[in-house]
Amino acid sequence: MIRLRDLNFEYGDGGFSLRVPEFSVERGERIAIVGPSGSGKTTLLHLMSGIVLPQRGCVEIGGADWLALAEAERRALRIRKIGLVFQTFELLEYLRVFDNILLPYRIHRSLRLESTCRARAAELAEQMGVGDQLERYPTQLSQGERQRVAVCRALVTEPDLILADEPTGNLDPANKRRVLERLIACAERRNATLVLVTHDRDLLDRFERVVDVKAFSGTGSP
Ligand code: ADP
Ligand code: MG
Numbered sequence: 001m002i003r004l005r006d007l008n009f010e011y012g013d014g015g016f017s018l019r020v021p022e023f024s025v026e027r028g029e030r031i032a033i034v035g036p037s038g039s040g041k042t043t044l045l046h047l048m049s050g051i052v053l054p055q056r057g058c059v060e061i062g063g064a065d066w067l068a069l070a071e072a073e074r075r076a077l078r079i080r081k082i083g084l085v086f087q088t089f090e091l092l093e094y095l096r097v098f099d100n101i102l103l104p105y106r107i108h109r110s111l112r113l114e115s116t117c118r119a120r121a122a123e124l125a126e127q128m129g130v131g132d133q134l135e136r137y138p139t140q141l142s143q144g145e146r147q148r149v150a151v152c153r154a155l156v157t158e159p160d161l162i163l164a165d166e167p168t169g170n171l172d173p174a175n176k177r178r179v180l181e182r183l184i185a186c187a188e189r190r191n192a193t194l195v196l197v198t199h200d201r202d203l204l205d206r207f208e209r210v211v212d213v214k215a216f217s218g219t220g221s222p
Contacts, residue, residue, distance in 0.1 A: 001027040001161055001193040002048055007057035009047060018043060018216045020057070027160075028191040030184065032204055035213035041197040042087055044213055045163050048195065049084050050074045061161065079108040083154035087165035087197075089146050091138040091153075098134040101125060101152045111157060124152040127182055129175065143170040151179055155186050162187055164196045168203065180206060 002025040010017035018040050025031055033041050046052045047059055050066035059066045064077055078084070091100045099106070101121040105113035125131045128148040130141075138146055147170045154162060164183060168176040180196075180203055187194040196207070204210050 001025055001029070001062060002195070003058075003060040004047070005058050005060075007047070007054045007059060009043065009052070009054040011043075016040065016043070018047070018213075020216045023211075023216075025193055025195060027193055028187075029209065030187065030194045030207050031196070031209040031211055032207040033195060033197045033211050033213055034199070034204070040213045040217060042165055044216065045084075045165050045195065045197060048161075049082055049163055050078055076108065076110055079104055080110055080157070081160045083157060083159035083162045083164075085150050085154045085162075085164040085167045087169070089138075089150040091146055091149060093138050095137070096134065097125070097130065097136055097138065097141070097149050098122070100138065100149055101134075101156055103153055104157050117156065120158075121152065121156050124155055124182075125149070128152055128179060144172070144175060147171065148175070148179060151183065155183070158186075158190055158192075160190070160192050162192055162194045162196075164194070166197050166199065168198065168200060173202075176200065176203065 004020045004023040007020040033044060035041050047054060053067055061077065062081060066074060069077065098121060102113060102117060105111045105117055125134055128151060130145050130148045133141060133145060147167065151167050154164065162183060168179050171179060183194060184206060
């Protein structure tokens with residue numbers, strides 16, 4: 001499902017780099033990415049989702065190489081195949097929660113907004129404990145509620161690949177479990193791949209593989 005090879009990435013200012021000789025994640029696999037703050041976890045997820053591109057090497061998703069695609073094709077692939085939970089949520093403040101969850105359908109014509117999508121959005125919100133917030137705006141929610149809305153949005157398209165960046169970082173223990181179990185259940189139902197960044201050692205027993213991003217840190221190597 002995901003394959004990184006001979007990858008070399010650095011931010012324009014040259015301050016931080018990642019090197020990944022070889023790394024792959026199979027379809028249906030469930031992996032956790034760990035590492036201290038600033039070690040490159042978010043950068044790695046952004047590379048996997050084609051939001052940032054490496055200077056060298058390849059990042060393939062379902063056989064498609066991000067670097068070989070035009071920007072429009074990257075957008076189409078991302079929106080159709082990937083459910084991304086941003087660490088910073090990236091909710092749109094001027095849209096109600098319900099419309100934020102349905103955003104993928106509004107921003108790309110390849111996804112059709114049908115009544116089943118609305119029903120799924122409402123059901124996900126219910127399962128995440130934000131079902132009574134659908135008519136409100138993100139600014140009227142707590143951080144933890146916003147985070148759960150961001151998770152709903154990532155799941156609503158039933159993606160083949162779920163990339164979640166500390167999706168439980170703002171939640172209390174009960175909600176942490178609930179959100180994690182829901183992410184896992186959604187992934188399992190469709191044999192989707194789940195890649196989840198977390199600081200939470202308690203959650204690691206639910207993953208088949210735990211990867212420390214420090215292994216990919218370019219610092220110190222020539
Ligand atoms: P983590 O998610 O593990 O906390 P990040 O991937 O966000 O780490 O960041 C890794 C490193 O890259 C940090 O040192 C951070 O300052 C740097 N960094 C992140 N985004 C940018 C950017 N857009 N430009 C330059 N440096 C960045
Ligand atoms: Mg991060």
